[in-house]
Amino acid sequence: MIGLAFRELWGRRRRLTSSLVAVFLGVAFLTGTLALGDTLSRAIDRYYANSNGHTDVMIRNATQVSKSPGDLPGEIDGAVLARVKGVPGVADAQPVIQGSGQPLGRDGKVIPERGPRIAGNWIEDPRLNAYRITQGRAPRAPDEVVINKRAADHGKLRVGDRTVVLTPERVPVTVVGISMFGKDPAFGETAFTAFSLEGAQRYVAHGTGRLTGVALRAAPGVGQGELAARASRVLPAGTEAITGKALVAEGIGQVRDVFVKTFQTALGAFGAVALLVAAFSIHNTFTITLAQRTRESALLRAVGASRRQLAGLVGAEALVVGGLATAAGIAGGAGCAFLLKLVFSGFGMGLDAQGVVLTARTVLIAAPVGLVVTLLAVLGPAVRAVRIPPIAAMRESAAEPAGVSETRVIVGSVVAAVGIGAVVFGAVIGRGAWTGVGALMSLAAMVVLGPVVARPAATLIGMPAARFRGVSGRLARENAVRSPRRTAGAATALMIGVGVVTLLTVFAGSLRASLADGVAGSFRSGLVVNGGTNETGGFEPSLATQAASLPQIATAVGLGKGAARVDGHAATVGVADPALLGRVLSLDVTSGTLPSDPASAGSTPAAAGSGSAAAGGGAAVLAVGKKVADQRKWKVGTVVTVTFSDGSRVPMTVAAIYKRTDLSGEYLVPRTAWAAHNRRPLDTAVFATSKQGVSEADARAALTSLVRSYGAPEVQNRSEYVTAQTKQMNAFLGIVYVMLALAILIALLGIANTLALSVHERTRELGLLRAVGATRGQVRAMIRWESLIVSLFGTAGGAGFGLFLGWALVSALSDPFSVPVVPLVVILLVGAVAGVLAALRPARRAARLPALTAVASG
Structure with a gap:
């Protein structure tokens, strides 16, 4: 049986090539992501050492x-x-x-x-x-x-x-x-x-x-x-x-807790998606090839092969494919890690570590995962193969059953109902755990119900082709409809890839829209000198004072950032004159009154924009965001202890509670109180309004001239500032698309392989079409339209699945739901175009079949 397994593999090597490539890409991507995480971790260890x-x-x-x-x-x-x-x-x-x-x-x-x-x-x-x-x-x-x-x-x-x-x-x-x-x-x-x-x-x-x-x-x-x-x-x-030694361990631990663990988890998730998509491609390939070998398997049973031997034959084939692809994938993992480094660098998140670190841990994870994923993917087709009765060798049998069992419909419907219910429940009550469990159940239901939905979906999607593309379009739709399991199997991998892309697109788009709305809502109008988000960057608070003295500027207020502990909790606090800041930002105070900085007393609002950097005392008051106040049950008048970096523990009274925290942060500390415990504070932004009758262009020119001596931070209007604050989301989406492109590529390889195997199975049918007058162009068009129907089914299904889960995730986090229309349209178009590209080779092969040879085969 072992010799037979190798002969089977060699005889069908071209059919199994795409499965081998799918496993190779999945394992290489997993190995690359693990190696990239190890490379970053090793670099951090070296830096801090x-x-x-x-x-x-x-x-x-x-x-x-x-x-x-x-x-x-x-x-x-x-x-x-x-x-x-x-x-x-x-x-x-x-x-x-x-x-x-x-x-x-x-x-x-x-x-x-x-x-x-x-x-x-x-x-x-x-x-x-x-x-x-x-x-x-x-x-x-x-x-x-x-x-x-x-x-x-x-x-x-x-x-x-x-x-x-x-x-x-x-x-x-x-x-x-x-x-x-x-x-x-x-x-x-x-x-x-x-x-x-x-x-x-x-x-x-x-x-x-x-x-x-x-x-x-x-x-x-x-x-x-x-x-x-x-x-x-x-x-x-x-x-x-x-x-x-303790200092080094502390620094490494801080970076790992804040960044490395999240980075490695995200990379691992991308690798898992790629392997999951690869598993579906492998499963579909073996399902079709084993179905096409029904008579051969039955003959083996008829001549005395046991079910265990038949299962061993299939398992040996899967083991060889998985082993070769896994070994190649591990070898290619270093190259994948290097390419991923280039991707991150291209999006402004460069990793300066030299070389790529490939540890034994990575190999010990990637090798068994690649093999296990391959064997699990082949388990279902192998079980069906060993159940073939010897009598099947004596009769013609379809490669795959055309119908769908009632059990599949019932089980899939129950799982779908429970999964959707859990997702909705988690979204409504704000519990991410329920949403996660429901998402996994919904994914399982999508796989189970795929063949159930495939027939009506293919009929609907194929209507334009059947109506406007003549015989080729009608035959393409009929081919997709008559084998719903095959159509669903080919589309499922694409559904998963597109679904994850859509989910993250919706999630990032909603966060970006929420941030943009929050920033736009907080920053009413005027101009801002943007010093960036780096707390060791920024500029002198005197910039606000000088800006306020410009004849074109009515009010200018500086805002800085700093680290402190508020009631024992590490926090980033805003440093400003809260009362003056409330004049240029919409903080939406719900209770109390924003405190004035004592250093600003007796000064005009315009001239007091920056407050004072004096190290004297200050009002022991602060303002806090409503979300934090609600969580900790603080009210106006509550006394909280603020610990500054110099070790001072200062009791401060909550003077005001406000809702809009997008720009100011969750805490606002008067500048005088901050300066008493911190050396020379910095401002990261100055918000300015122009005087009545002064154009934005004139005010902007005056500020631009002023800030040159402060390192030329950028002067922006409201829309430019909102765009700058959401810029990181665009980089995040770009990385997501690049990282998941491999998963979609694997899915498209699965579609191409399914079509290629379908062409082999329909050799006689294609020969008859050629014999009755079908041209090579019509045959190619039929295969392309069939691929387009399958890819659109997968793309549309994945987009719908991703939209649903994206809504649930955003709702569970209590953020407003926003649908980025343009990216979703692009995803659908890419899915359609990719479907056509996946069909190029199978269509060319189908069109090249000699008519008489094809009719005589079988």
């Missing part, structure tokens, strides 16, 4: 208000440096200063890095410094800097160039060196500018004498834990000593 050089112990602020890896740490008293220098076992102690620092490029604009933009001091001990100078020298004077190579390349800066660093005030500097982070041009996508220690104390710490930390190197024979314990004994309250 080298992030502090060979630091043995870091002295830092004990208060950690944020788990986001991009946020700046709190500060400590500079006097700590002298204390720890005298600790036994300390070979060297280097001060560390870090803060916001944005170098301007040769064009006078902020270098557009997506990561943090950090300025600090150049650490003189090379063993404690993660950077090394590759060009030039270390900074010596306060106005000399070293810039990492990635930022220097993007800003077209070279050693000897004069530029400006925003810290956030303008600091004219000379670039005296270019640095590398180990072997990399940067720490991820961070732009790091290093001053001399004097320069960092003056421009980054702003003369406060405070430090971000102290890096310690242990003397020979002193362990990290022992040194940390010794240093802890001399540290003041609110300061801690953490070992280098």
Whole structure:
């Protein structure tokens, strides 16, 4: 039987090629996604392992208000440096200063890095410094800097160039060196500018004498834990000593929790979809080939082959196909991972890790998954094959039954009713778990009921072809209708691929529409100076004050962002004068009154747009979003504790509750209260309204001229700002389409294979058509129209399924449902065009069959 299995495979190698390709693509995609996740994880491990050089112990602020890896740490008293220098076992102690620092490029604009933009001091001990100078020298004077190579390349800066660093005030500097982070041009996508220690104390710490930390190197024979314990004994309250190993583990854990796990889960989901689609293509291929071998299987039974031997024959064929395709897929996984890296880079989400990491874990996951998926896909056809009675060898039998059993109809209807009910129930009550279970049941029902729906659907979809394309169109519709199982089997894989694409399109489109409506609703009118969403970017709050003094501007209010803990919960808070912000944004206050910043008292609204950066006291009040207030049962007058990065715990009273949080965030803290605990806050946006009678163009020109000295952030009107805020959704959709294109390609290979097998099965029928006068063109047209009917059935079914699940998912998350019409129309058109392309080879083969040879076959 083993020899027979290999002969069967070799004799039908061309028919099984597409199944092998489907498994290969699915496994390669799964391997590539796993390898890409491992590559990212390994790169992060390497980055953080080298992030502090060979630091043995870091002295830092004990208060950690944020788990986001991009946020700046709190500060400590500079006097700590002298204390720890005298600790036994300390070979060297280097001060560390870090803060916001944005170098301007040769064009006078902020270098557009997506990561943090950090300025600090150049650490003189090379063993404690993660950077090394590759060009030039270390900074010596306060106005000399070293810039990492990635930022220097993007800003077209070279050693000897004069530029400006925003810290956030303008600091004219000379670039005296270019640095590398180990072997990399940067720490991820961070732009790091290093001053001399004097320069960092003056421009980054702003003369406060405070430090971000102290890096310690242990003397020979002193362990990290022992040194940390010794240093802890001399540290003041609110300061801690953490070992280098713990610091690395903490950084890696933060990135993994925030990004890597989500990234790897999403990649795994895409790989699973591709394998699921491949499984349906394999299932359909083996279903048809085994049905076409009905007489052959019956003859084997008649000459004494047992059911177990027949099942072993089919299993051996599947194992060979799955094994070869899986091995090739694993080998091709590295190439797939490399291509995926290029895809992410093309959409602005580049991965700078060098090379591709293919671990044993990836192979141990991909290999059994590929084999199991293939064997499970063949299980149904194998069971039907072994049930063939020996008497079937003595009679003609159809390759597949034309009808659909009542059991299938009943079971499928029950599963569909329960699944749809669970989806709707989850959407109504906002429970995602119910929606997920219902979605899986609905998918199963779609597979079971596919043959039931295929006949009427093919009849309806094929009506235009039957009416307007003559005999070819009518025969194409009849071919699709008479084998509903085959039509449904070929279309199901495409349904799944299109369904997932539609689901994610609707989901992202709804989120984008919700965000656009929220931003548009919050930002009434006027102009905005957009500093981006990077919290280490932005510009000086004085920009709002200067903007408000322009003769073309009536009001200008700055808004910044920062990290804090509110009642123990990590949060991103908005920093502004809440009362003034309410004049330019529609916050929709539901209770209380937006508090005024004390620093703005006695000032005109226009001139007080930025508030004050003074470090004095401030009103112990804040405003909170309604969603958070409802969740935590806060009301106006509730006192909450806000923990700032300097370790201060300040009781603050809720003065107002507002609904629109799209721009301001869930918390609004007066600028004076924030400045009392944070060094030189930044604004990420300034919202401005023009004076009556001043055109938008004139106001925009005045603001554009003003912001040049602040790194030239973009000045946008309302519609441009809304578009900028939703730009990331477009990148997300682009990645989704590219990632799922492979699943749809596998589905189309399945359709092409089904048509090719159908042509082989209908050799005599095609010969008779040619004998009675059908031209080659008519035969080709018949196959193309049949493919179009099948692909439209799959595309329309998948789009409907995706729309339904998209509505449920969006409703479960309490977001407004929005249907992106244009992308859905494009999906339908692509499905139709792809169906025609899938039919090209089968149609050409059918048209080339010699009429007399075809009639004589059978």
